[in-house]
Amino acid sequence: MILQYQKEQLHAIIVTQEEERKRIAQDLHDDISSKLNIVSLNTHLLSAPNLTIDETNEITENIINLTAKALENSRKIAHNLLPPVFEKFGLNAGVEELCEEFESSKSVKTHYKNEIDFDQKDIDRHLHIFRILQELMNNSLRHGKASEIWIAFTNDNGTNTCHYEDNGIGFDSSNLENQKGLGMKNIDSRVSFLNGTIKFDSQIGKGIAVNFTF
Structure with missing residues (x-):
């Protein structure tokens, strides 16, 4: 009976850990990776020839906003792991x-x-x-x-x-x-x-x- 209880406990811990890992992976993919991908694309756009000042400003603003959001979300993920x-x-x-x-x-x-x-x-x-x-x-x-x-x-x-x-x-x-x-x-x-x-x-x-x- 005790052995069965310990097995159930261990199983609960493992399943919980995997659920948590899945959630963290999802958060990293959805919140961080996707935003950094767009930052990367915008950075490459900046190197394009013949950009107007308005276009350069718009791309730069996109990079700043997305970087700030990625930073805020990475802080949230870290905070949830251990405040x-x-x-x-x-x-x-x-x-x-x-x-x-x-x-x-x-x-x-x-x-x-x-x-x-x-x-x-x-x-x-x-x-x-x-x-x-x-x-x-x-x-x-x-x-x-x-x-x-x-x-x-x-x-x-x-x-x-x-x-x-x-x-x-x-x-x-x-x-x-x-x-x-x-x-x-x-x-x-x-x-x-x-x-x-x-x-x-x-x-x-x-x-x-x-x-x-x-």
């Missing part, structure tokens, strides 16, 4: 920024509080916590249609715990099939890496509550 604020200032700052991003771009109200002093030397472990929250927040919006999210890090009798809630449409948590999606398996795998436990509590129409230890 600089997380790497530089740790988990607390990373989650604060994550909440700000959700509030500004995805029109959801977030409430975040932290009572734990995170040690920067554990950043590899903290990355799992960050990814779990990313997954939970995306699920809250994508599936739960939530408008409010609550996140709290507390130390409960010596155990570090994350309490997560939303006010979305919820699901029947007594039905295990609802907890078998790829995102849930990925969360499960990360909690396992943290030697923690996780508990989902939800009812249809009453949002979701998740508690995990780490």
Whole structure:
């Protein structure tokens, strides 16, 4: 039974990694490569003889605009892979920024509080916590249609715990099939890496509550 569970966890991790790689490859191809191709074509056009000043200005403006967009998109891709604020200032700052991003771009109200002093030397472990929250927040919006999210890090009798809630449409948590999606398996795998436990509590129409230890 344990071996089967470990196999399922490993499978979930591999599938998630491949999905992520596919998404990054798509982003690089669509956002970066296509724009740089047009920049290259425009650069060759500049070397054409008998260009008017207006034509030269138009081509130059195209190159500047496309280069700026390619640069902005490459920053976004890098940021999604690992936010600089997380790497530089740790988990607390990373989650604060994550909440700000959700509030500004995805029109959801977030409430975040932290009572734990995170040690920067554990950043590899903290990355799992960050990814779990990313997954939970995306699920809250994508599936739960939530408008409010609550996140709290507390130390409960010596155990570090994350309490997560939303006010979305919820699901029947007594039905295990609802907890078998790829995102849930990925969360499960990360909690396992943290030697923690996780508990989902939800009812249809009453949002979701998740508690995990780490």
